[in-house]
Amino acid sequence: KQEVTQIPAALSVPEGENLVLNCSFTDSAIYNLQWFRQDPGKGLTSLLLIQSSQREQTSGRLNASLDKSSGRSTLYIAASQPGDSATYLCAVKGSGTYKYIFGTGTRLKVLA
Amino acid sequence: DVKVTQSSRYLVKRTGEKVFLECVQDMDHENMFWYRQDPGLGLRLIYFSYDVKMKEKGDIPEGYSVSREKKERFSLILESASTNQTSMYLCASSFPTGGYEQYFGPGTRLTVT
Numbered sequence: 545k546q547e548v549t550q551i552p553a554a555l556s557v558p559e560g561e562n563l564v565l566n567c568s569f570t571d572s573a574i575y576n577l578q579w580f581r582q583d584p585g586k587g588l589t590s591l592l593l594i595q596s597s598q599r600e601q602t603s604g605r606l607n608a609s610l611d612k613s614s615g616r617s618t619l620y621i622a623a624s625q626p627g628d629s630a631t632y633l634c635a636v637k638g639s640g641t642y643k644y645i646f647g648t649g650t651r652l653k654v655l656a
Numbered sequence: 657d658v659k660v661t662q663s664s665r666y667l668v669k670r671t672g673e674k675v676f677l678e679c680v681q682d683m684d685h686e687n688m689f690w691y692r693q694d695p696g697l698g699l700r701l702i703y704f705s706y707d708v709k710m711k712e713k714g715d716i717p718e719g720y721s722v723s724r725e726k727k728e729r730f731s732l733i734l735e736s737a738s739t740n741q742t743s744m745y746l747c748a749s750s751f752p753t754g755g756y757e758q759y760f761g762p763g764t765r766l767t768v769t
Contacts, residue, residue, distance in 0.1 A: 576755060587660075587746055588760040595755055633699075637756055642687055642706055643714070644758060648698040 546571045548636055550647035557624055558655050565619040565650050567634035572612045575637045579608050579619050582631045582649070591632075592619070596639075624654045659683070660761035662747055668767045675734040677764050679747030687750045688730035689758070690714075690722065692743040699746065705730055737768045 547570045557563050567577070576595045580588040592601045592608040594617065600609040607620040621628060633649040663678035679688065689704040691714075701714030703722040711722050719741060723731045730749075734741055747761040 576757075578758060580760075585744075585763070585765065587762045588748075588758075590757060590759060593755055593757045635699075635758070642704055642712070643701060644689075646699040648696070 546574075546636060546638055546645045548634060548645050548647040550632075550634060550650050552650060553648070554651040554653075556653045556655060559624060559626060561624050561654075562620070562622050563624055563652075565621070565632050565652070567617040567619070567647055569615045569617075569636050569645075571638065572615055573639050574612065575639045577608075577610055577617050577634060577636045578644070579606075579617075580633045580635065582633060584631075588633065624652075626654050626656045628652060628654050660747060660749055660759050662745075662761040662764050664764050665762060666765050666767075668769065669734075669737050670769055671738060673734075673737050673768075675737050675766070675768075677732040677734075677745055677747075677766070679730045679732070679749075679761055680728055681749040681759070682728065683749070683751070683759075684727065685749035685751040685759075686727070687756070688724065689748040689750075690720075690730065690732045691746045691748065692716070693746055693763075694743050702732065739768050742766060742768045 549568045578593045579591040594610045605622040631649040635644040635646045660681045690702045691699045705711045705724045721733045745764045748758045750756045750758045
């Protein structure tokens, strides 16, 4: 059974710092992995989607990498800003299933 | 831009009431999902649908049912609301040609008193 873990659960960094968020999964037979951002009381906003055949995806200051063999993905945020403060979740979709398994998220606070 | 909308942002209902939560997407997506999100438990899948009138149970379907009569609309029904169904409910959609990228609605915060 697929399990997705995000460590740490919470992180505080000063503005301008580059940071890495981690996502681990137990079953490497995934179809894709998606990173989301969630602001308090709101829905999830898709940030990056990495297909199983890809190694990384980039959007602006965000870069997500995928290493299926080790069951890991990282989300790199460059030059963090207070507006980046949110909870970041990763989700994996298995091959041959419609279902996504979510991590419990990392709550990020960027201090001005 | 893909848009997923949910009928209410906040809802307060009494124990025993029948509750309808509606979700509409405007991009002709085949797949639609209902999740609930609770502190410490993350997102849990209640039901999903991969086509009109097709549905499958997720991980926590007890106390819920769903309806998908049209491709763009997926409704979650709480047959007899209970206080343990107080939660944030999130709807999502996805489609194969988009690599199954999921798009979420804004969520409905349901309180059952």
